[in-house]
Amino acid sequence: MLVHKKRRALVLKPREPDQILAVIPTAKAFDYKGARLVAVPHKQDEVKVLRNMGIDAPSPILYYYDWPRSHAIKYPFEAQLETAGFLANHQRAYCLNGLGSGKTLSTLWAYDYLRSVGKAKRLLVVSTLSTLDRAWGDTIFEHFPHLTYSVVHASSSARRLKLLEQFVDIYIINHDGLKVIGKAFADRPDIDIVVVDEVAEGARNARTDRWRALDDVVNKQSAKHKFAPRTCWALTATPTPNEPTDAWAQCRLVTPKTVPVYYNRFKDMVMRQAGPFRWIERDNALDIVHKAMQPAIRFSREECVDLPPTTYVTLDVPLTPEQTKAYKQMHSKLVAEFSAGEVLAVNEAVKVGKLVQIACGVVYDTNGEEITIPSEPRLAETLRLVQDSASKTIVFVPFVSSVGMVAEYLRSKKYEVGVIYGEVSKNERNTIFSGFQKSNSPQVIVAQPAAMAHGLTLVAASTVVWYAPTNRPDVYEQANGRVTRPGQKHNTLIAHIAGTPIEQKMYSRLQHKQKMQGLLLDKVVASRGELVV
Secondary structure, three states: OEEEOOOOEEEEOOOOHHHHHHHOOOOEEEEEOOEEEEEEEOOHHHHHHHHHOOOOOOOOHHHHOOOOOOOOOOOOOHHHHHHHHHHHHOOEEEEOOOOOOOHHHHHHHHHHHHHHOOOOOEEEEEEOHHHHHHHHHHHHHHHOOOOOEEEOOOOOHHHHHHHHOOOOOEEEEEHHHHHHHHHHHHOOOOEEEEEEEOHHHHOOOOOOHHHHHHHHHHHOOOOOOOOOOOEEEEEOOOOOOOOOOHHHHHHHHHOHHHOOOOHHHHHHHHEEEEEOOEEEEOOOHHHHHHHHOOOEEOOOHHHHOOOOOEEEEEEEOOOOHHHHHHHHHHHHHHHHHHHOOOOOOOOHHHHHHHHHHHHHOEEEOOOOOEEEOOOHHHHHHHHHHHHHOOOEEEEEOOOHHHHHHHHHHHHHOOOOEEEEOOOOOHHHHHHHHHHHHHOOOOOEEEEOHHHHOOOOOOOOEEEEEEOOOOOOHHHHHHHHOOOOOOOOOOOEEEEEEEOOHHHHHHHHHHHOOOOOOOOOOOOEEOOOOEEOO
16 A cells, blocks of 8 residues: 555555445546556545455544644654544544553544544543643643633533533533533534543443433434534543443443443453452453453553653651551451451441551541541651652642641641642642642642542652552552653652551552452451451
């Protein structure tokens, strides 16, 4: 196959030219040096037909698109070229590229190209709250000055609808915001591409209102209008963060025909029951998920860009006497509950959380009131890491009850600190993130990891401190990805603070991308009848 750029045509030497001529009316046959050749216009529709015939035709975007870029991005990485071309060629597809691999920019290039050749009108991006402005909005502003966009986020549905009335090229909304005004998007025939960013976060459970709202926009035709099914591209670096069954709802949204209609049927395909409350993966589970999540493209971050090295350290910090007393009391209670058969897989994470809360410096009295207990060694170690950082620092604290305590401690040491957790408004978050990246203040962000685990580029920091471990491997990986991504100029440090055996075990599992299930149940010393935590 040859690409004739001047004529914007593909020249093929097929075994059976008539097959191509029969399905592509714009194709033309001609003879050259005794061979029967076929010229096919190098356009999106013709390329899709050729690919359906098993002919690996290259995407036109790779040859005829004037890639918009900024001073920071001189030219796309090879992986970004491939990703943009892949998305442009598929109406339904998964982009599973790793954290920091440039998925956002690749996706916008694909849309902008399709728009430039008349194959797309408007784009809807559904993403996490923290990435609406700072990831998607900033990327559009910096790289695509010819495109207009609107972040459809406000305190009321009326104000959201008002924002939707602005006719722009790209609408950006958070997953939960779609539950409020999803019908208005469904009724817009001019929105023909939907990007679901962090699809594993937004569409992992088909029983939620969040998933139903997405399904209405992606797959349900409007009662007012009859228009072609929308293009949908799903983006995530961690498609099955907990179990292989996480893939089912995502596939029902994006490629419904690749999985069974019923969840339990899919669960039986990828899991088997090993006890009353325990299911384990079948040996071929990943193969089944891989087949279901097609067509897909996957590049690791390392394949996309050279990054400075990252060092992981776990620092053993002792508990205070008050923490030790509370920890031992909780330990004794857990041993008794385990012996009585009360610690089960369904409530194990709650039990682990109570131990980690004590390590963070929080206990609860008999009335359920929070009591802060001394935790100076952990706070002092956090301060040391902040002081030693080559640039700014992000401190992840898994419990909201401890976020404020850590922030106040660092402020008392004359650091300017931004605080991020679930209840912090979008505007406040944007101010903190923008200041962190573009100015001297704040010097430190103290955050609940799940509140800023997606999409953000915060390479002004080179050090990440885990004040205590999270129980979600996907959140851990995503949160670290805020600093280990393109634009990072320093060697990066991921520092784990641990003061108990259970925290050490959790960090080990997080680093090896292992599940937390069985963390307590698997650590019984049978000969002594003790629970090792």
